[in-house]
Amino acid sequence: xxxFYALLVGIAMGALIQRVRASSxxxxxxxxxxxxLVVIKFMAMTIAVGMILVYLLNLVTPMHFDxxxxxxxxxxxxxxxxxxxxxxxxxxxGTCVVGAGEGRKDALWSIGGGIFxxxxxxxxxxxxxxxxxxxxxxxxxxxxDVLHLPAVGVALGLGAIFLGIIYVLPTVVKKT
Amino acid sequence: xxxxxxxxxxxxxxxxxxxxxxxxxxxxxxxVSAFSILTWGPIGVSGTYPRFVGAVLRxxxxxxxxxxxxxxxxxxxxxxxxxxxxxxxxxxxxxxxxGDGRGSRTEFIHTGETTKGxxxxxxxxxxxLIVFGARIAGxxxxxxxxxxxTQLSISGLIFAAGVFATGIMTAKLLHKGGR
Numbered sequence: 001x002x003x004f005y006a007l008l009v010g011i012a013m014g015a016l017i018q019r020v021r022a023s024s025x026x027x028x029x030x031x032x033x034x035x036x037l038v039v040i041k042f043m044a045m046t047i048a049v050g051m052i053l054v055y056l057l058n059l060v061t062p063m064h065f066d067x068x069x070x071x072x073x074x075x076x077x078x079x080x081x082x083x084x085x086x087x088x089x090x091x092x093x094g095t096c097v098v099g100a101g102e103g104r105k106d107a108l109w110s111i112g113g114g115i116f117x118x119x120x121x122x123x124x125x126x127x128x129x130x131x132x133x134x135x136x137x138x139x140x141x142x143x144x145d146v147l148h149l150p151a152v153g154v155a156l157g158l159g160a161i162f163l164g165i166i167y168v169l170p171t172v173v174k175k176t
Numbered sequence: 177x178x179x180x181x182x183x184x185x186x187x188x189x190x191x192x193x194x195x196x197x198x199x200x201x202x203x204x205x206x207x208v209s210a211f212s213i214l215t216w217g218p219i220g221v222s223g224t225y226p227r228f229v230g231a232v233l234r235x236x237x238x239x240x241x242x243x244x245x246x247x248x249x250x251x252x253x254x255x256x257x258x259x260x261x262x263x264x265x266x267x268x269x270x271x272x273x274x275g276d277g278r279g280s281r282t283e284f285i286h287t288g289e290t291t292k293g294x295x296x297x298x299x300x301x302x303x304x305l306i307v308f309g310a311r312i313a314g315x316x317x318x319x320x321x322x323x324x325x326t327q328l329s330i331s332g333l334i335f336a337a338g339v340f341a342t343g344i345m346t347a348k349l350l351h352k353g354g355r
């Protein structure tokens with residue numbers, strides 16, 4: 001049943017990503033050049049609605065939360081490396097799979113690069129990455145833990161801030 | 177006498193229903209992401225890449241695959257995430273066939289990409305870096321940014337800050353200096 005739900009979520013997610021054109025590398029490049037903020041605002045909307053929903057639902061039913069550990073150096077370095085690849089290729093690990101479904105040839109090259117990246121990563125993990133990821137590891141912490149506030153309150157507050165930012169930010173900054 | 181009120185009421189209704197498409201799609205994605213956490217767990221994509229590599233290597237060179245601590249740690253491909261990734265492929269296919277089919281052509285995204293070869297090169301190197309970076313951090317756009325921040329995780333916020341810092345810099349530099 002879990003597998004069926006995951007497949008369903010994947011299909012919906014793929015269709016939504018395709019519809020908002022987040023699987024278009026040209027669209028991603030425009031967003032990262034801050035000429036057009038459609039995908040950034042789409043993501044912010046997803047997060048705002050998601051956080052409000054999951055923490056409200058959590059009041060009435062147990063949720064399958066899975067918080068990733070905050071090993072500060074590794075998470076930040078990983079993000080910085082990821083950003084270079086994101087800016088260069090215009091794909092993320094999920095959108096290139098959606099792009100491949102659409103029939104984009106460059107998406108296949110991105111998936112190939114990703115598989116090669118995973119192979120190289122598996123070879124250097126023990127020697128290079130594992131030691132870095134032991135540094136400044138604060139474990140599975142959330143904003144609610146840091147602020148010592150109830151999670152549902154933080155979710156409603158941060159969700160409202162995200163919605164406010166979405167409302168204020170322009171969608172098209174520069175016509176291309 | 178009810179005439180002046182009627183159009184006003186309709187305007188209000190239209191106004192509230194008239195979210196821009198990206199906002200509607202984003203809200204729907206938020207519902208999907210919440211449904212995922214309700215039914216099995218947060219969405220995440222990048223872990224499937226090393227699990228796929230592990231599955232292939234276990235067939236080609238079982239001794240090597242078993243001796244690799246990272247591939248062992250990531251485990252088998254029989255995981256919900258694998259089916260999520262399969263769903264992405266199907267969802268992208270269906271949505272593009274029902275829609276305008278814009279996806280089939282290759283787009284050049286920087287001034288330096290003057291041939292298809294250069295685009296494929298950028299996509300390949302970009303693909304390498306996004307998965308390598310995501311594996312250092314333990315998640316990608318979906319696992320760290322979407323699901324992570326949705327769950328209020330500090331790691332998601334740090335990862336997002338890193339991604340947008342170099343992402344914006346790279347995209348801007350490549351576009352101006354590319355010619």
